[in-house]
Amino acid sequence: MPPSHSAPGRTAARVMLQIAxxxxxxxxxxxxxxxxxxxxxxxxxxxxxxxxxxxxxxYTGLVSFGHAAFYGVAAYSLAxxxxxxxxxxxxxxxxxxxxxxAAAGLAIGFFVVRTHGIYFIMVTLAFAQMxxxxxxxxxxxxxxxxxxxxxxPDTTILGWKPFDLERYDQVYLLVLxxxxxxxxxxxxxxxxxxxxxxxxxxxxxxxxRSLGFxxxxxxxxxxxIAAALAGIAGYLSALQFGVVNPxxxxxxxxxxxxxxxxxxxxxxxxxxxLGASAWMLLELGFQSLPVAGSIDLGKHWQLWMGAFIxxxxxxxxxxxxxxxxxxxxxxxxxxxxxxxxxxxxxx
Amino acid sequence: MELATxxxxxxNSVQYGLLLFLISSGLTLVFGIMGIINxxxxxxxxxxxxxxxxxxxxxxxxxxxxxxxxPITVLLALTLEWLVIRxxxxxDLLYQxxxxxxxxxxxxxxxxxxxxxxxxxxxxxxxxxxxxxLTDTLSYPVYRLAISGLCLLVAASMYGLxxxxxxGMTIRAGSVNREMVQSLGIDVTMLYRLVFALxxxxxxxAGMIAxxxxxxxxGMGNQVLIVCFVVVVxxxxxxxxxxxxxxxxxxxxxxxxxxxxxxVAGVHLLPELASMSVYLLMAAILLWRPEGLxxxxx
Numbered sequence: 001m002p003p004s005h006s007a008p009g010r011t012a013a014r015v016m017l018q019i020a021x022x023x024x025x026x027x028x029x030x031x032x033x034x035x036x037x038x039x040x041x042x043x044x045x046x047x048x049x050x051x052x053x054x055x056x057x058x059y060t061g062l063v064s065f066g067h068a069a070f071y072g073v074a075a076y077s078l079a080x081x082x083x084x085x086x087x088x089x090x091x092x093x094x095x096x097x098x099x100x101x102a103a104a105g106l107a108i109g110f111f112v113v114r115t116h117g118i119y120f121i122m123v124t125l126a127f128a129q130m131x132x133x134x135x136x137x138x139x140x141x142x143x144x145x146x147x148x149x150x151x152x153p154d155t156t157i158l159g160w161k162p163f164d165l166e167r168y169d170q171v172y173l174l175v176l177x178x179x180x181x182x183x184x185x186x187x188x189x190x191x192x193x194x195x196x197x198x199x200x201x202x203x204x205x206x207x208x209r210s211l212g213f214x215x216x217x218x219x220x221x222x223x224x225i226a227a228a229l230a231g232i233a234g235y236l237s238a239l240q241f242g243v244v245n246p247x248x249x250x251x252x253x254x255x256x257x258x259x260x261x262x263x264x265x266x267x268x269x270x271x272x273x274l275g276a277s278a279w280m281l282l283e284l285g286f287q288s289l290p291v292a293g294s295i296d297l298g299k300h301w302q303l304w305m306g307a308f309i310x311x312x313x314x315x316x317x318x319x320x321x322x323x324x325x326x327x328x329x330x331x332x333x334x335x336x337x338x339x340x341x342x343x344x345x346x347x
Numbered sequence: 348m349e350l351a352t353x354x355x356x357x358x359n360s361v362q363y364g365l366l367l368f369l370i371s372s373g374l375t376l377v378f379g380i381m382g383i384i385n386x387x388x389x390x391x392x393x394x395x396x397x398x399x400x401x402x403x404x405x406x407x408x409x410x411x412x413x414x415x416x417x418p419i420t421v422l423l424a425l426t427l428e429w430l431v432i433r434x435x436x437x438x439d440l441l442y443q444x445x446x447x448x449x450x451x452x453x454x455x456x457x458x459x460x461x462x463x464x465x466x467x468x469x470x471x472x473x474x475x476x477x478x479x480x481l482t483d484t485l486s487y488p489v490y491r492l493a494i495s496g497l498c499l500l501v502a503a504s505m506y507g508l509x510x511x512x513x514x515g516m517t518i519r520a521g522s523v524n525r526e527m528v529q530s531l532g533i534d535v536t537m538l539y540r541l542v543f544a545l546x547x548x549x550x551x552x553a554g555m556i557a558x559x560x561x562x563x564x565x566g567m568g569n570q571v572l573i574v575c576f577v578v579v580v581x582x583x584x585x586x587x588x589x590x591x592x593x594x595x596x597x598x599x600x601x602x603x604x605x606x607x608x609x610x611v612a613g614v615h616l617l618p619e620l621a622s623m624s625v626y627l628l629m630a631a632i633l634l635w636r637p638e639g640l641x642x643x644x645x
Contacts, residue, residue: 006399063441111630114637118384118440119586122576123633137622251569255448262445293422295460303460306452313446314434 022180025213029169039239041172042248043280045236049273051186052229052261055259059190061202062113062220065121065254066128069108070227072249073235074101076135079244080146087154094153098231104131105227108219113219128254136246149238165239175236179186182229186269189225196223259309265321274320282308298314356606362491364598365498366375369553371575371590373546379585380522380542383435386447390396391547395420395459395554396563400467404619409472413555416563417548422433429539443545451569458565467563494556502591509587518542522585526531574593577629581641592640600624 029037049071056062077097084090108127115123141147152165163170189195197218200208207214238244247253256279264275281342286301297304316323353510374388398419402412409518431450435443470476471490473522478486521528521538552566561567582589604624632640 057441063444067443111633115633116581118378119580119637119639121384122441122445122580123629125364126573126577126580126626126629130623133622188524211489235631255445259445261439300456300460302452303456306449306454306456309449309452310431313442313449314431317438 022176025176026115026173029172030272034168037169039280040053041168041240041285042176043277044175044235045233045240045274046183046257046260046276047232047282048179048236049230049257050264050276051182051269052233054261054266054269054272055189055198055222055226055229056184057261057272058268059195059202060198060219062219062223063121063258064112064124064226065251065258066108066124066126066232067226067257068251068253069128069131069229069249070101070105071234071237071253071257072131072244072246073104074098074134074231075238075248076141076147077101077231078153078235078238080141080147082151082153085150087151090155091157094235097235098228101231101234102224104226105230106226107226109220110224112278113216119203125251128249128251132246132251136248141244143244146243146247149242149244151205152239152242154205156296171236172268175240176231178236182232183269186229187195190269193219194221259312263312263319264321268321271319271321278320294308329339348533351485354481355487356484356493356602357488358495358611359597360598360602362495362498362598363602364595365495365573366504366553367574367597368591368594369501370571371499371578372502372587373549374575374585375582375585375590377543377546378579379587381436381519381539383432383543384440384443384447385432385543385546386444387454388447388550388570389568389570390451391420391424391550391568392557392569392571393458393566394423394492395551396469396558396561396567397462397467397554398551399555400469400563401462401560402465403469409469410557417545417552420517420551421544421550422542425540427547428543432538433545435538436532447516454568455565462612464565469558469563471559488560490559497556498553503551505549505587514541520581521524538545539575574625577625580629581632581639581640585640586639586641589639589641597625598627600628 032040041086051065053067055063056064056067056149074097077100078088081093081096100324108124112120112127136144152171155161155165161173165171165174177253190198195210197213200211201215201218203326205215219256234248237248259278261272261274263278264273265271283301283305286304287298289297289301289304291297298333318326370388374385377383377385377388395416398416399409399412402415403409406412406415427450431446435446449552471488475490477489479489480486480490481500498582507515509518517528517533517538518541521533523534525535528538574597578590578593581596582591601622601624605620636642
């Protein structure tokens, strides 16, 4: 949420800073190697996915443990819309994949949004697993092995090719543009009346209902929007990797996104993006650990990841952003006043 | 379907359902009494199975392995509760899910380091390695009957423990009003530790006795965990009775869902789609009763 007390000058400075950051990121392919450009693209894709989950988790208070399902549905949509050894058309496959994710979100949301608390967590996970098994056990899309996208989507429109998705740097720029658009969309959405209703539902759903809001519809709409945004991330991921397998919608993926959101800081837009960056760097760091004695530390990177998750859940409940602002307050000798803008703070 | 085949499938579904009950009752107890959602519950099922395999390998006797594995699990559960779980009692559900998910990753990797990533088999103990002939070609293994019997025995003793003993009375009181029980001078911390150990041991015990029929493999706990979630959603979180009925229901739907597709020969249904029948059942129940069959209306 935007701080209500900030002066117009500060907001302008903030927007300028964001634009400058985006421009700096856009320059990356000109001086960084392919590996790093692709790594940053992956962080941005995960950032989109984490932001979409934060709309549910941090703003509306819906703890979805199956968010990767929609990421996977869109990824599979691209794979299945791509004919063998030919390219799909970007301008149809992209909207269709996002629509597919939104449709899955609407269908699953219709069932899950009527549950609360612990049920919501388990039911979202169960439905995501249902989709996982659908793709894992049946041969509709390559089963367990997954499905390859031989040729990247073609972007030619009216004889003009705005960008070439076979080139990694142009994929990166597309990811960056979509990342910025998703960010802007969420900013506008959260400042709108709809966004305020969502936050109201998180704080007290009963009160919102007695105020006359059909909270079921708001939650369902929110769930569907989050699914569609996750679909954007899924499409981009499939595009970048060139292969889709059931793990895209597995629960490890869902848990990883959830972790990114919490690690960064729930209920903010920058938090999930920071969390995604930190998560990806950690993963890379743990995977490159050396062999110590008889145990390959890098091969068992998930052990360190698990320990990290346990420690984060115990010690950093409000994420990196929360830890940073606590440190800031201490350094400036401010009393930890009740911060009305902090959506994480609960009464 | 022939009567004998039907009987076999029925027995299979009851056996599967009762095994599910053994696991999910632990999950639902820990939640109902302590208010903790333990996502790592399935890992203890896996741990039980691997302990059964590894101890049977070392001692050559399944029953001795079982006898040793149970106290090991209890000890592990008590340690874990003391190390991390006790910090979760006052925390939001989200952090409970996260922390216990982190434990899953750790358990999987420790399993990989200790016992490797291969699929292992545990042979059926000699005393129960027989089958009952139903027809000339069909027979039913005694060990599966023994699993059902053991599950029923555990369920009955759990019922006795919770409904008839003093500890059970305290447990029930603690699930209703924690502060009141504490102010009456009962050590709730100890009580919670006990319940957690009980829940974990039930899951591990299920893993041990299932090992000879289901084999022992990486990720086996996660598979079971998701089905247990479905059981708990259908039965109602915190309700042991609900868990029993939902487990048996899922046992039936899953087993017959896999068999009946052959019957519908006209429409070629993919056999794998049967694994979705359980989730469709859950969706239907959610529409009808979002809090589960025996859940408290919130």
